[in-house]
Amino acid sequence: MIRMTGWTVCLSFAALLTAPAGFAQSNAPRPAFDVTSVKLNTNCQTGGGGRAGISPRNLALPCVSLRALIGVAYGDMLVGAGIGARRMEALGGPGWLDTDRYDILAKSEGNAPAGQSAAPMLQTLLEDRFKVKVHKEARDSSVYILTVAKGGAKLQASQDGSCTPLDLSNLGLEPPKQGAPAPKYCGSGRMKNGGSRMVADWYGVTMAELAGRMLSSYVEQPVVDQTGLTGRFDVHIEFVPDYRRSGPVTLNGVVTPDVAAPPADPAGPSIFAALQEQLGLKLAPGKAPLDVLIVDHAEKPSAN
Numbered sequence: 020m021i022r023m024t025g026w027t028v029c030l031s032f033a034a035l036l037t038a039p040a041g042f043a044q045s046n047a048p049r050p051a052f053d054v055t056s057v058k059l060n061t062n063c064q065t066g067g068g069g070r071a072g073i074s075p076r077n078l079a080l081p082c083v084s085l086r087a088l089i090g091v092a093y094g095d096m097l098v099g100a101g102i103g104a105r106r107m108e109a110l111g112g113p114g115w116l117d118t119d120r121y122d123i124l125a126k127s128e129g130n131a132p133a134g135q136s137a138a139p140m141l142q143t144l145l146e147d148r149f150k151v152k153v154h155k156e157a158r159d160s161s162v163y164i165l166t167v168a169k170g171g172a173k174l175q176a177s178q179d180g181s182c183t184p185l186d187l188s189n190l191g192l193e194p195p196k197q198g199a200p201a202p203k204y205c206g207s208g209r210m211k212n213g214g215s216r217m218v219a220d221w222y223g224v225t226m227a228e229l230a231g232r233m234l235s236s237y238v239e240q241p242v243v244d245q246t247g248l249t250g251r252f253d254v255h256i257e258f259v260p261d262y263r264r265s266g267p268v269t270l271n272g273v274v275t276p277d278v279a280a281p282p283a284d285p286a287g288p289s290i291f292a293a294l295q296e297q298l299g300l301k302l303a304p305g306k307a308p309l310d311v312l313i314v315d316h317a318e319k320p321s322a323n
Contacts, residue, residue, distance in 0.1 A: 112314030259287035
């Protein structure tokens, strides 16, 4: 197994999802890890989390909630051979799905076949140890709709060879040499703070990926692409994130109190203004059906 941090870990979690999300539980034999360990970790906040390690047949996931595990195992974030635009949110279930944290270790013998996914084995682990049962349903949801602004899009088409295609069966197994820049994976991005501004670059990204992965992180609702634009684009955008909240936020049944935020730069554009001015795109509120995961049942895990 290999130790990873940052964007590589995010991609590797997504790589777990290469299996189709037809996850209706049945009595048919399921792929399973050879050895598993599930331990409650009450020391996560004081540095007792350890490091994540991920490969197609071995997992080391420290200080992870069951809700996060359910999202990884059943979240259907992949479309075809690439990472999809949006992972389904897991809703419902008891409150300890968010508050209890676990160290998960799982191993399988032998080498993984090409394209091997750990998702079915992780599903088996959750169903055996946590008695997880879930189903998927579409819910009419408040969203932002991404369209082309009046005057047309201002987007740079991605050129062949400008980004590295993802190989989800070998992701992270060959890290860059020391001092070498990290690969620019197609459909991925890098964000950094430039003073009060956020500077974001995305490489070879579709509009669905831009909407579901990048934009949804900076507005209070999911973003749905209705631009009608096809192909892949290299996107550069600078904006001032709006950290301000009008009240408590509830996510997966957990209420986060209102928090103070740094003042916005009055000279900097919001994400809405930046999209229109810099990319020729528009965000507007709307409604759309979105698939979500519903947790029907879960139990605290059995002993190892």
